[in-house]
Amino acid sequence: MNKILEHALSYIAQGWFVLPLQEKGKEPFFKFAPNGYKSATNDPNLAIKWWSARPNLNIGIACAPSGLVVFDVDERSGGTTQGLAPTLTVRTGNGYHFYYDTADDAHFPGKYRQGIDIKHNGYVVAPPSIHPSGHVYRVVSPTVKRRRAA
Numbered sequence: 001m002n003k004i005l006e007h008a009l010s011y012i013a014q015g016w017f018v019l020p021l022q023e024k025g026k027e028p029f030f031k032f033a034p035n036g037y038k039s040a041t042n043d044p045n046l047a048i049k050w051w052s053a054r055p056n057l058n059i060g061i062a063c064a065p066s067g068l069v070v071f072d073v074d075e076r077s078g079g080t081t082q083g084l085a086p087t088l089t090v091r092t093g094n095g096y097h098f099y100y101d102t103a104d105d106a107h108f109p110g111k112y113r114q115g116i117d118i119k120h121n122g123y124v125v126a127p128p129s130i131h132p133s134g135h136v137y138r139v140v141s142p143t144v145k146r147r148r149a150a
Contacts, residue, residue: 005051007128008059009044016066017042019123020050021058024130028123029057037062037123058129063120069108070119071098079115089141093131096140097124 008018017040020029032050033039040062041047051057063070073079073095081089081096088099097119102108108120127137 002051002055003128004055004057004059005048007126008047008051011059011061011066011126012042012044012047015042016068017062018047018126019060019062020054021060021125021129023054023056023058024132024134025058026060026125026132028060029054032057040065040123059126060123060129061126062123067101067103068120069100069102069106070124071100071112072096072117072119072124073098074115074117077115079113086141086143088139088143090127091135091138091140092125093133093135093137 011018019033019037019040021027022029028036028039030036037060040060061068071084073081073084075095079095081098084098090097090099102120106120108118110118112118125131125137127139129137131137
């Protein structure tokens with residue numbers, strides 16, 4: 001089994017919904033995900049079908065159906081990690097993703113502060129996907145923390 005598929009199945013085992021993304025890209029692979037992030041699944045058999053047919057596709061995680069809110073820190077835009085509670089943290093091509101569990105009915109604004117977007121209605125690129133720059137998304141802190149929904 002390839003590394004990408006192993007990770008996709010691991011995410012599904014956590015109750016998260018995954019979707020295939022373009023190879024070395026951030027956009028959905030529309031042949032398998034015609035409705036974008038709304039095509040995300042927690043069905044391991046479908047994930048096996050997708051990544052067996054195209055083993056180099058990146059992985060996306062649909063946030064809301066997975067019960068996640070992700071703070072996307074973009075260092076190029078002045079985002080800093082200062083003040084963010086420790087949680088599952090992923091190094092991205094341009095900064096960090098901070099993953100927090102949240103209630104299903106939570107609502108979040110799209111912006112937290114300068115350089116930090118909030119991802120809830122949508123998806124994030126997940127490890128070990130490859131950023132268009134060639135950088136590999138990787139976990140730098142492994143534990144998701146519960147965040148109180150606003």
